[in-house]
Amino acid sequence: MKLGEGTLLPQDIPTDSPTPTAEPSANPNPEPSPSSNRGGAIATVSPILKAEVNELIQQKQLIADALPDVLAEYKGSTEKELEVSILPSDEDIKPANILASLVIDKNGQFQQAIVITIEPDALRSQVDTYEQALNQIFAQETFLGAYNQDGSKPDLSNLYIRLKIKPINSP
Numbered sequence: 817m818k819l820g821e822g823t824l825l826p827q828d829i830p831t832d833s834p835t836p837t838a839e840p841s842a843n844p845n846p847e848p849s850p851s852s853n854r855g856g857a858i859a860t861v862s863p864i865l866k867a868e869v870n871e872l873i874q875q876k877q878l879i880a881d882a883l884p885d886v887l888a889e890y891k892g893s894t895e896k897e898l899e900v901s902i903l904p905s906d907e908d909i910k911p912a913n914i915l916a917s918l919v920i921d922k923n924g925q926f927q928q929a930i931v932i933t934i935e936p937d938a939l940r941s942q943v944d945t946y947e948q949a950l951n952q953i954f955a956q957e958t959f960l961g962a963y964n965q966d967g968s969k970p971d972l973s974n975l976y977i978r979l980k981i982k983p984i985n986s987p
Contacts, residue, residue, distance in 0.1 A: 857898040857909040857983045859953065863890050864915075864976040877915070878932065878976065884962035888920040888975040892957040898949050898981065912939050914946060914979040918954055922969035924961040926954045932976075950979070 864872070866887055872878040898909055913935045919927040929950035931943045939946070962973035 857981050859896045859898055859949075860980045860982075861890065861892070861894050861896060862978045862980075864978060869976050872915075872976070878917075884970050884973050885964045886962055888918075888924070888962040888973050889960040890918070890957065890975060890977065891959060892954075896953045897984075898953060909949070909981060909983055910939060910942075911983065912936070912946065912979075912981045914950075914981065915976070916950055916979060917974040917976055918950075918959075919972055920959045920961060920975050922961045922963075922971055922973075924959040926957055926959060927972060929954055946981075 866883070869878065869883065869887070914931055915933040917930045917932055919930065921927055929947055931947050931950070934940060934943055934946060959975065961969055962975075963969045
């Protein structure tokens with residue numbers, strides 16, 4: 817056989833080997849296990865448009881830190897699942913509305929999530945937990961870095977988002 821010459825695979829491979837779909841499921845009733853009622857939560861992500869960011873700056877909710885002409889852009893899913901494993905064992909994720917800043921570098925890589933406001937106010941003491949959750953869910957996400965009309969890119973920029981968090985198994 818000369819190099820560069822391919823051989824065709826035989827078309828008559830017997831198909832009597834068991835197919836993966838025919839295997840009996842290890843768990844025939846996929847019901848949530850009663851041993852753990854701690855489910856995760858779903859976070860609905862809504863990026864804030866520049867006009868609203870400017871409004872929030874005027875309302876003194878955000879600090880005007882030299883916004884780039886074009887804000888960083890979130891390319892991921894608008895619904896993210898929060899893992900329970902990141903929470904302290906005695907806490908469940910409570911429903912919350914969060915205004916957060918995601919710090920994105922000029923290559924569109926996620927750096928850090930910062931919670932700016934959280935509602936209800938009773939959750940203020942758990943901001944660290946929520947920041948940890950946000951850092952985890954956005955760590956693998958794709959973003960477009962911010963840029964200016966002149967083509968320059970800020971090393972780091974803020975992408976402001978709103979998150980609505982609701983537990984999956986809340987009654």
